[in-house]
Amino acid sequence: MGSYVITGGAGGMGQAAARRLTEDGHKVILIDVHERVHEVAADIDGATAVVADLGDNDQCRAAVDRAFQSAGQIDGALLAAGLLGTFGPDSRDPEEFDRVMAVNGRGTLVVADAIATRMAAAKTPGSLVLISSGAAFVAIGMASYSASKAAVTAICRELAVAYAEAGIRVNAIAPGLIDTEMASDAKTDPAILGAMLGHTPLGRIGRAEEIAAAAAFLLSDDASYVTATTLRVDGGHLSV
Numbered sequence: 001m002g003s004y005v006i007t008g009g010a011g012g013m014g015q016a017a018a019r020r021l022t023e024d025g026h027k028v029i030l031i032d033v034h035e036r037v038h039e040v041a042a043d044i045d046g047a048t049a050v051v052a053d054l055g056d057n058d059q060c061r062a063a064v065d066r067a068f069q070s071a072g073q074i075d076g077a078l079l080a081a082g083l084l085g086t087f088g089p090d091s092r093d094p095e096e097f098d099r100v101m102a103v104n105g106r107g108t109l110v111v112a113d114a115i116a117t118r119m120a121a122a123k124t125p126g127s128l129v130l131i132s133s134g135a136a137f138v139a140i141g142m143a144s145y146s147a148s149k150a151a152v153t154a155i156c157r158e159l160a161v162a163y164a165e166a167g168i169r170v171n172a173i174a175p176g177l178i179d180t181e182m183a184s185d186a187k188t189d190p191a192i193l194g195a196m197l198g199h200t201p202l203g204r205i206g207r208a209e210e211i212a213a214a215a216a217f218l219l220s221d222d223a224s225y226v227t228a229t230t231l232r233v234d235g236g237h238l239s240v
């Protein structure tokens with residue numbers, strides 16, 4: 001059984017993935033900017049916690065160091081830390097762009113690259129899964145967020161190619177609307193919810209456990225021939 005880093009480990013998807021992976025017999029190291037990550041880890045057998053702001057490069061690298069120190073060997077990671085930023089014209093503000101991109105884009109790159117570099121040096125094959133978004137592919141009035149999630153899909157391809165020879169697969173998941181704290185506004189606004197579900201053949205919001213299940217697949221050897229792809233887990237959103 002393996003050890004997996006989960007960023008955004010205090011969040012909805014991070015917690016669901018932590019529960020799924022530990023139920024499958026793995027250990028998890030949860031990294032999050034929020035102190036509540038300690039409580040989350042204390043509640044899950046096989047979980048430990050690290051507090052770090054992944055918008056800060058030094059904290060990204062220090063958090064990865066701590067994960068390797070505590071686990072010895074890391075077999076993979078789910079990078080789910082992210083922030084939504086603002087809607088509308090404010091989302092096109094350059095400072096807002098830097099703020100959102102620093103965590104969702106650069107933080108994802110720095111953490112994933114640091115983990116893969118150390119896995120490659122240790123000759124440990126494995127798998128990384130990055131959380132992108134359907135917003136990477138369609139305009140939703142959130143320019144900074146969408147750009148940061150499009151960056152994640154590009155980072156996925158780049159790292160997949162860079163680390164293929166080391167036996168490290170890198171994939172992304174593009175979730176649709178998923179029932180977590182991040183989606184609370186969309187969920188309670190009938191106009192946004194109606195627009196989303198009107199274009200979602202499965203006709204409902206997704207559950208964090210459904211993202212965790214997709215991540216568990218991509219992290220496992222069942223996905224041994226899958227790399228550099230972005231898997232949409234969105235109830236078929238925008239197919240109608």
Ligand SMILES: NC(=O)c1ccc[n+]([C@@H]2O[C@H](COP(=O)([O-])OP(=O)(O)OC[C@H]3O[C@@H](n4cnc5c(N)ncnc54)[C@H](O)[C@@H]3O)[C@@H](O)[C@H]2O)c1
Nearest residue numbers: 008010011012013033053054055081082133177178180182
């Ligand atoms: N919920 C959705 O509908 C949805 C849809 C598509 C993509 N996503 C993406 O899924 C991922 C997980 O989101 P979620 O739905 O679980 O939301 P969430 O808000 O419950 O979790 C996000 C977590 O990221 C952490 N985080 C934010 N900034 C950080 C930073 N600087 N350093 C470290 N951690 C930080 C937060 O503290 C939080 O625990 C995010 O990347 C999000 O963009 C969510």
